[in-house]
Amino acid sequence: MKNKITNSKEKFKVLFVYPNLMLQTTFPLAISILSALLKQNGYDVDIFDTTFYKTEEIASDEYRVKNLQIAKFTLGPEFRNLKDKKQMFIDFTTKIQEYKPNLIAFSVLEDLYPLALELINISSRFKIPTIVGGLFPTFAPEKVIANEGIDIICIGDGEEAILELCDSLSSGSDYTRILNLWVKKEGEVFKNPIRAPRDINLNPPPDFLLFDERRFYRPMKGRVYRMGLVETNRGCVYTCSYCNSYGQTKIYKERIGKKYFRIKDIGIIHDEIKILVEKYKVEFIYFTAEVLLLMNKNYMKDFVRMYKKFNLPFFCQNRAEVINEETANCLVEMNCHSCSLGIEHGNEEFRAKVLNRKVSNQTYLDAVRCLQKTNITISVNNIVGFPDETRELVFDSISLNRKFKVFQINAYYFTPYHGTELRKYCLEKGYIKEDTQTSYITKDTILNMPTLSAEEIRGLVRTFTLYA
Numbered sequence: 001m002k003n004k005i006t007n008s009k010e011k012f013k014v015l016f017v018y019p020n021l022m023l024q025t026t027f028p029l030a031i032s033i034l035s036a037l038l039k040q041n042g043y044d045v046d047i048f049d050t051t052f053y054k055t056e057e058i059a060s061d062e063y064r065v066k067n068l069q070i071a072k073f074t075l076g077p078e079f080r081n082l083k084d085k086k087q088m089f090i091d092f093t094t095k096i097q098e099y100k101p102n103l104i105a106f107s108v109l110e111d112l113y114p115l116a117l118e119l120i121n122i123s124s125r126f127k128i129p130t131i132v133g134g135l136f137p138t139f140a141p142e143k144v145i146a147n148e149g150i151d152i153i154c155i156g157d158g159e160e161a162i163l164e165l166c167d168s169l170s171s172g173s174d175y176t177r178i179l180n181l182w183v184k185k186e187g188e189v190f191k192n193p194i195r196a197p198r199d200i201n202l203n204p205p206p207d208f209l210l211f212d213e214r215r216f217y218r219p220m221k222g223r224v225y226r227m228g229l230v231e232t233n234r235g236c237v238y239t240c241s242y243c244n245s246y247g248q249t250k251i252y253k254e255r256i257g258k259k260y261f262r263i264k265d266i267g268i269i270h271d272e273i274k275i276l277v278e279k280y281k282v283e284f285i286y287f288t289a290e291v292l293l294l295m296n297k298n299y300m301k302d303f304v305r306m307y308k309k310f311n312l313p314f315f316c317q318n319r320a321e322v323i324n325e326e327t328a329n330c331l332v333e334m335n336c337h338s339c340s341l342g343i344e345h346g347n348e349e350f351r352a353k354v355l356n357r358k359v360s361n362q363t364y365l366d367a368v369r370c371l372q373k374t375n376i377t378i379s380v381n382n383i384v385g386f387p388d389e390t391r392e393l394v395f396d397s398i399s400l401n402r403k404f405k406v407f408q409i410n411a412y413y414f415t416p417y418h419g420t421e422l423r424k425y426c427l428e429k430g431y432i433k434e435d436t437q438t439s440y441i442t443k444d445t446i447l448n449m450p451t452l453s454a455e456e457i458r459g460l461v462r463t464f465t466l467y468a
Helices: 029-040 060-066 083-099 110-128 135-139 141-145 159-173 244-256 266-276 298-307 327-334 348-354 362-372 391-402 422-427 452-468
Strands: 013-018 044-050 102-107 130-133 152-154 183-186 188-191 218-219 223-231 284-287 314-318 336-344 377-384 408-414
Touching: 013 083, 013 110, 029 044, 029 102, 029 135, 029 159, 044 083, 060 130, 083 110, 102 110, 102 159, 110 130, 110 135, 130 135, 130 141, 130 159, 135 141, 135 152, 135 244, 152 159, 159 218, 218 266, 218 284, 266 284, 266 298, 298 327, 314 452, 327 336, 327 362, 336 391, 362 377, 377 452, 408 452
Parallel strands: 013 044, 013 102, 102 130, 130 152, 223 284, 284 314, 314 336, 336 377, 377 408
Antiparallel strands: 152 183, 183 188, 218 223
């Protein structure tokens, strides 16, 4: 039996748990928003965050140094002497004992699920209701709900679902019929449908005070900045076969006929940036949108006018299709520091057929040239080790990258995430097994295929930048 829930909202406590890559300091925006929402509605919130524990031999960015893609860097003395993993488990146990939460809420990415399970094995001893949300339970709900220590999972947007769950738990009412939630109770799993996508304009400004102060700091092109995150849109309109953003789009379209992509009102974005500047004293903005410039001309004009009031340097991600002389000039007007473009592969036919990215190499070249005319730092991203890829195909990517004059060329490992079309293909071809655990994109490949061995893929990732 789970412990009895208090009937007082003021005393109801939610402990968020964020299993994270070591020293990956960028804020988890979802937890920041959910924390702000719960506090706004009278709930008490705390967090256990694994970012500053030594859960890996080396950090994610250090793998990029090892792969000769970025120079060695130093975050500073406050980021050294991390606590070891054994101490992490002790601290987590102590946190639960002292905070005495009424609900434990995990936010889980697929790569970090094994670490999450280690923590869930500890939290399950306390018989506290436990919910797991994030991309992994959204795309692998059966796998996640099957774990004995997990009582509830959230599929898709979590704002309304967690608020309704806390309302139900704190009042002692039934919570088995809440939309977006699968609830395991008395031997039965209640699999509720999803609701319409959340209107992101209704969200309060994210709660960044919940986290360790060190999370504000992030290396960017040779310097460490105090950085704030801003959500301008949620979702993506593109259909890449390797990306689970398209998986989210499909879930909402197929199950309830709704679009997943949403864009936030400019006035709300303005207010959030103002809070970041005045309250959190940030000096750099990271726009978390997968494609920042997915906006019409009128919106873009207003967005530029709004942001020029702050004039902070910022980092953003874009697609080559949205970069032209006009949009590049807009980025310059706003004081864009760095822009990242996804190239992913240099062979047009392979890219269209396997990746479902129907864009020409000339479009990539034109986009980079537009940005080259500015003072914006350009980085391009590539992926190595796609299913059925050959060494010759990898060198098509290298050949294309040789034509770019950019600050940084990145090469990452292909990872067959749940919710992607290419994961299904890899399973059908036997390149992975159903229980194969993914590794994060800077660490290693998990594919076993005849066209490229794992060792060859590792070598090509390590030498990609040198070749290019």
